[in-house]
Amino acid sequence: MNSSFSAPGIPPGGPHRPRPRRTARSLTAVAAVAAVALGGAYAAGLGPFEGDTGPDPGAVAEARAFLADWAAGRLPQAAARTTGPDRAEQVLASFTTGLDIGAPRLTAGKPEETGDGTLTVPFTAKMPVTGLGTWTYTSELPLREQKDGAWKVDWTLSLVHPRLTGTEKFRLEREETAPVEVTGRDGETLSAATHPSLAPVLDRLAQGADGGPRGAVRLVDRETGEVLRTEATFGGKDTDADDGPVRTTLHAGWQSAAERALGKADGKNAALVALRIDDGEILAVANAPASGFNRAVSGTYAPGSTWKIVTSTALLLKGAVAPDDVVDCPRYLTVGKRFQNVETSEHPGATFRKDFTESCNTAFISLRGKLGDGELGEVAEKYFGVGQTWHVGVPSYDGSVPVPRDATEKAASMIGQGRVQANPLIMASVTATAVSGTFHQPSLVAGTEDTTGTTPLPPEVVTRLRALMRATVTEGTARVLAGLPGDIGAKTGTAEVSDDQENNGWMVAHRGNVAVACVVEEGVTGGGSAGPVIRSLLSAVPEN
Template identity: 85%
Template sequence: MNTHTDFPGTGPRRRRSRGPVKALTAVAVVAAVAAGGAYATGLGPFGDESGPDPEAVAQARAFLADWSAGHLPAAAARTTRPDRAEEVLRGFTAGLDIDKPKLAAGQPEETGDGTLTVPFTARMPVTGLGTWTYTAKLPLREQGDGTWKVDWKLSLVHPRLSETEKFRLEREETQPVEATDRSGATLSAATHPSLAPVLDQLAGGGKGGGPRGAVELVDRATGKTVRTEASFGGEDTAGDDGPVRTTLDATWQSAAERALAEADGKNASLVALRVDDGEILAVANSPASGFNRAVSGTYAPGSTWKLVTSSALLLKGAVAPDDVVDCPKYLTVGKRFQNVETSEHPDATFRKDFTESCNTAFISLRGKLADAELGDVAKKYFGVGQTWHVGVPSYDGSVPVPRDATEKAASMIGQGRVQANPLIMASVTATAVSGTFHQPTLVAGTEDTTATTPLPPKVVAQLRELMRATVTEGTARVLAGLPGEIGAKTGTAEVSDEQDNNGWLVAHRGDVAIACVVEEGVTGGGSAGPVIRSLLSAVPES
């Protein structure tokens, strides 16, 4: 059976839960707000007097940030036609079931006569189907009072949206994919509710099962399809070859789902995988239905990213664990950075900076790395930003070259435009403690096109020691006392002025690496810490 939803129109619409939207869009908000501040102070690449007006660029980025975050009245207020803009933006996202759009601005183009164009890339996740990606242009016009506004046109939402043509979402029902764990035990949304979005996406064992659908461009007058803009899913062959055998472990999966109850009802997700081969043991999301945030989410990883930053510094001998790297309360690089609860550790060693997760100390070392070096290390040694073939759609991380000094400072502590998710950070942890990247996999036989270089044994030994000390005497003491030699790193990721920080924790024990994020969890140790403690308490040492 096919179902469809029109935009804008009068067709049936499905009410979306607003709960999981906030933190996933917050990465875009933080990046855009930070960028806007940089442009306003002349720190951005367009701050030159001979280039585009920084105020126009800031307005464009703020519009995209508001749209991404679902702040549609605020986005519309930045246009020349606020009422119409809000109506269209709301109809577009709701009518096409778009959840957590991500909008990335490109290089501004001066068009003369008081106008400016900012191209952007739109990644529109269509709930339960996949991501629709396209490019469009944002026109801006200088107003009589010297301010800038987005010059409202339907085509800025999508180049083919017009007064004569609109979009419609078509959904086709499919048979669910049957799956088993690594030992042959049956997996279903009934027995493991948190797997619902994973099973919907699963495309292993020669099956193209799971949801299918398309975004169609249709004639407003006749309703006839003009063209298909995006298609999702493949041929429905579910059941042809029996159940899909996954790498999941029913014991780990059940324990992970129970552990997420420690998140106190907040949106949270978790991934556990094997260090020696990347096979995924558990993927858990709370709430259990909807978006697979653990694998497809986009978050600032916060201080858990210091595993990669530390690797980059240790690889080139830019710092050693016993070197003194002062940890003041504040450090200003275009904007003021601070530590959690404005803590400070005078005359701290780098080891202390790591175990106490000192932001200012790490930022003070930014000059030791070239602008592109953090991203290069992430890609070369950790596989982040390469294309992963996990077995379900995944977001594989992004570490852009910083646009200015402020963004470089932020990237040192996993903020700015650095983006990851629990799958990525579990893999980063596994690589850090073993030295070798293994593409994470959910089903056997997935293609592996990644190419990485092993970390030197000395760097691995240093990272393991730093992570162990974080448990025994640092911010991950929540895991102290559990069986086994556990290493960990906490993370607190800023979201926006209107939201509490996301809480992160990554850990390893034996042959398993784990990563957990709790949206608006405030601190990693206080929110993600109890989740991982519960999980490790419920499963045997591996």
């Protein structure tokens, strides 16, 4: 099966006037930079720039903003930043659709002045090709100053990929693979017919943990279709039918309940993972829509306030705060930008326990000075395994907690925003680790390699985390789960995406030996969107 990307060439840009050298005074402005990540764009300061030489900060900011918009799928906005907005929007959309590319990860490099009044910003593109793998390449953005002094990306096909031209295009080729039987933990057969949202998982499991479907991205002649070169190949080992079915850790009952529960997401894109706390074995992986991208395991989202479980762990490990300490929760707090609580709520004189149960952003941000700049990421990796390489049995995204680039980004990371990235698999694992004290690498099949190395949490920290999560159900933002049988603990989350999109809604929960995490894209609030999904799931499965 082949699919292709095609866009006609465009005429080269016309003459331009040289960019005048900026004076020191003109360089005092601080440009905003949009971070490039799936699931949201985040504004942070670029500057300050010093001296009267070096790249114009406005040009660099425009390049980064273009990459951020492209990565986030805001193609009209990205195109508007170019000298050819109509053609740019058409090409970017065709490139993504024609090659089955999901959410790109675009990383800007060091800008270079070309000496002819233009500026070049190189970037690395990591393009996830649905069901195959990631196509990685480098390209560069040319920027040209306009007559009004603003900078724009000088549109050309080659900025999308250096080999994309008016005479050459890319074509995606997939190899058909024979179906292989996949069974659950009790031996029952699992299929896309009986469990539709498992389709992207079963496709990968059928090829083996170290294999995968085969395919390639080819560069071809636009007129003849002749293959000129192979840009990327994807593939794995053949599966021998005589080896028998692929046995998984999935539980048919939990999987069915998870898929029904996603019906509570009201047709929005959503994903859910349920796993065993004591060994990390995955009981259910559900995605809505059912076909296509496995957002539950491979998605990249800002986890929002569910991340406060990790932030609280870091603070409790240092003795920087105790549940009964007063940590005021004002309506707003400014750290480079204004942060606020959901629905601009406030809780004067609140304790840290109250801040956790009501998910107070401003209170958590006010404690940022208690942690070193890289400490949140260190705790996430050391105790929760986040950012280490996981061998789940299918391709997975294992999280990222970069060191903040400035005070604003550090404030955002305290509440699971900025460049902190996770998905339901990661957050279900985080929940399991928090309430048990021990990280277990999640797994979908038995015998997966485990190269992670973590340290158990101190028992007193685990006790406090469990109490905080239980209180969130009995008296906080996870009250939607109150009344269900069992000693349930939970944490809600609301994650900003962009100015023109509603927030993503999150909830994590645990009961008995199971931890669950759910995200609902544009769900507005965690309690209002992910909450009903998890309540439906826990209502339909045994308490233990």
